[in-house]
Amino acid sequence: MHRRNFLIMGAGAVAALAQEKAEDKKPDDAFVAGATQDPTPRVGIILSSFKEGEEDDGTKIPGLAAPQPPTADLTPAQFEAWVRRAIDLAALKHSEFFEMIEPEDWLVIKTQSRADSRIVGIAISYLAERKRGLRYTIIDRLPQGGDWPQEYRKLVSDLTAKFPKPRFELVDLNSAATAELPVADKPGVKYGIPKIVQQCDRLISIAPLATDPAMGVSLSVGNYAAIASKPVTTDEALIDVFSYRSADLALVGGCVGYEGDGTQVHYNVLISGMKAVAVDSIAASVMGYKPADLPYLAMGEKRGFGSWDPDEIWTRGNEIKEARREFKKPSGWRKG
Numbered sequence: 566m567h568r569r570n571f572l573i574m575g576a577g578a579v580a581a582l583a584q585e586k587a588e589d590k591k592p593d594d595a596f597v598a599g600a601t602q603d604p605t606p607r608v609g610i611i612l613s614s615f616k617e618g619e620e621d622d623g624t625k626i627p628g629l630a631a632p633q634p635p636t637a638d639l640t641p642a643q644f645e646a647w648v649r650r651a652i653d654l655a656a657l658k659h660s661e662f663f664e665m666i667e668p669e670d671w672l673v674i675k676t677q678s679r680a681d682s683r684i685v686g687i688a689i690s691y692l693a694e695r696k697r698g699l700r701y702t703i704i705d706r707l708p709q710g711g712d713w714p715q716e717y718r719k720l721v722s723d724l725t726a727k728f729p730k731p732r733f734e735l736v737d738l739n740s741a742a743t744a745e746l747p748v749a750d751k752p753g754v755k756y757g758i759p760k761i762v763q764q765c766d767r768l769i770s771i772a773p774l775a776t777d778p779a780m781g782v783s784l785s786v787g788n789y790a791a792i793a794s795k796p797v798t799t800d801e802a803l804i805d806v807f808s809y810r811s812a813d814l815a816l817v818g819g820c821v822g823y824e825g826d827g828t829q830v831h832y833n834v835l836i837s838g839m840k841a842v843a844v845d846s847i848a849a850s851v852m853g854y855k856p857a858d859l860p861y862l863a864m865g866e867k868r869g870f871g872s873w874d875p876d877e878i879w880t881r882g883n884e885i886k887e888a889r890r891e892f893k894k895p896s897g898w899r900k901g
Contacts, residue, residue, distance in 0.1 A: 605877070605878075605879055606838060606839075606840040606842075606843035606871045606872055606877070606878045606879070607655075607656070607657060607838060607839075607878075607879045607880075607881060608655075608836060608837065608838035608840075608843050608844050608847045608878055608879070608880050608881070609651055609653070609654025609655050609835075609836065609837040609838060609880070609881045609882045610654075610834070610835075610836050610847060610851065610880055610881070610882045610883040610884070610885065610887075610888050611629075611647065611650055611651045611654060611834070611835050611836075611837075611882040611883060612635050612833060612834050612883050612887070612888055613629070613632065613633045613634070613635055613637060613639055613643070613647050613833035613834075614629075614632045614633060614634055614635055614833075615628050615629050615632060615647075615650070615882055615883055616628035616629070616632050618881060618882045618883070620881065621879060626654070626881060626882060629643075629646055629647060629650060630646060631643050631646070633833070634833075635832055635833045635834060635890075636831055636832065636833070637833065639820065639833065644683060644820075645683075645687055647833070647835065648683075648684050648687040648688070648835065649687060649691055650882075651816065651818075651835035651836075651837045651882075652688060652691050652814075652816070652837060654837055654881045654882050655814055655815075655816070655837035655838050655839055656839075657839060662814060662839065663691070663692055663695045663697050665767075665813065665839075666692060666697035666698055666766075666767055667697070667698075667766065668696050668697060668698070668699065669698075669699045670697065670698045670699065670700075670766035670767055671698070671699070671700040671702070671764070671765045671766045671767075672689075672692070672698045672700065672701050672702070672765060672766065672767045672768070672769065673702045673703075673704055673761060673762060673765040673767070673768045673769070674688065674689065674701065674702070674703045674704065674768075674769045674771060675704055675705070675768065675769070675770045675771065675788050675789070675791075675792065675812075676703055676704070676705050676771050676772075676788075677705055677771075677772055677788055677791065678705070678714075679772075679773050679775060679821075679823065680771050680772055680773055680819070681773070681819040681820065681821070682714070682716045682717055682720055684771055684816065684819055684835075685703060685717075685720065685771055686720045686723070686724065688769060688771065688814075688816065689701050689724060689733070690724070690727070690728075693724070693727075693728040693731055698731060698767075699730070699731050699732065700731060700732045700734075701724070701731060701732070701733050701734070702734050702735075702736055702761060702765065703717065703720075703721070703733075703734070703735050703736070704735075704736045704737075704738055704741070704759070704761065704762075705737070705738065705791065706737065706738040706739055706791040706792070707737045707738075707739060709739065711737075713735045713737070717735055718735070721733045721734065721735055736761060738759050738791065738792065738794075741759040741760070741761050742759065742760045742761075743757040743758060743759050743760065743794050744757070744758060744760055744763075745757055746758050746763075746809060748805045748808060748809075749808065751805070754805065756793045756794070756795070756802075756805060756806055756809070757793060757794030757795060758792065758793065758794075758806070758809050758810075759792065759794075762792060762809065762810050763809065763810055765810075767813045767814075768810055768811075768812050768813055769812065769813065769814045769815075769816065770785040770786075770788045770789070770812040770814070770815045770816070770817075770841060771785075771788075771816045771817075772784055772785055772787065772788040772816075772817050773817065773818065773819050773821060773822055773823060774817060774818050774819075774822035774823070774832075774834070774836075774848060774851070774852055774892070775787075775822060775823035776823060776824055776825060776826075776827075776852075776892055776893070776894060776895045776898070777895060777898070778826070778895040778896070778897035778898055779798060779799075779897070779898070780800055780803070780859065780860075780861060780898075781849070781854060781858065781859050781894070781895070781898050781900075782845070782848070782849050782852065782854060782859060784815075784817045784844070784845040784848050784849070785812060785815035785816070785817050785841040785844050785845055785848075786803060786804070786807050786812075786815075786841050786842065786845050786861060786865065787803065787845075789803060789806045789807045790803060790806070792806055792809075793806045800859075800860040800861035800864055801861075801864060803861050804861055804864045804865050804868055804870075807841070807865065807870070808868055808870075811841065811870055812841040813839060814837070814838075814839055815837065815838055815839070815840070815841035815844040815845070816835065816836075816837045817835070817836050817837075817844060817845070817848050818834045818835040818836050818848070819833075819835065820832075820833050822834075822852075822892065824852075824892035824893040825892075825893035825894070825895060825896070826895055826896055826897075828893070830890075830892070832890050834851060834883075834888050834890075836848045836851065840870065840871035840872075841865075841870065841871075842862055842865035842866060842870045842871045842872070842873050843871045843872060843873065843878045845859075845862060845873075846859075846862050846872075846873040846874070846875055846878065847875060847878060847880060847885065849862075850875050850885050850889070851885060851888045851889050851890065852889075852890070852891070852892040853889060853890070853891035853892055854892075854894075856873050856874070856875060858900040859873075
């Protein structure tokens, strides 16, 4: 069925078709995303103070029109320009990120309670303005009995008014239909994965810079911990869940980060790219971590999701050393 017809069907018909599609899949398909190795991942780093950068071929990257110190409070216009530039820097060498999105695609945006909803809204607007995507679904696993915050409900309302053609919606993963799916090449290992995650055309992960007591950091891949229906508490389990549907765009950072055991820090930095493992490696380096001390990164590379070694990643915008801010480590974390 053509995706345009799929998108205009009623909710009941969509659910029935989704079930039919799930049943038609063979178990060994497992809905697992095909991981491809990118020999040269490209990751953007942009402080709110970004003035100018340079590509590997010497081409200049224009700076922000009104750069501000990383600890400054940004106006709405400064904030939006900063986020949009971060998405620009997530591009591949010969194409822009939005060029991989089809006009009729279904995009899922995985956010979380500590992510800045403004970043979510700007990312969606960035694509909708370019007529990329016909359905946008913002997902998270909310606290039991909880509801989406007012800023997200207003975001969907505002987007619907601004872009009348696409569909915008919020989905709590607690109420989303799931399927128990096996992990490729791991007999007997299954996770309950929302069907929405498997059936979408593109997935975007948006998360703040944050430390984590078990894994050291919680970044774009860590954002996947809430996707599975049961708690994900190990590095290997995190990569298992990520393997079902890897992110097409990872965007981490914002004006607020979380260090130590959850203390807020004001630091304006955004890190973006189309390979989440590479993005997390650079983000961890900016936070003062050694990527080699974070096992999930090496596991992700081994499973085919791109390099974790900062020396093999081309950064665009600011340099790691320019953006580095030492985040206090969580008290319960043990390296490796």
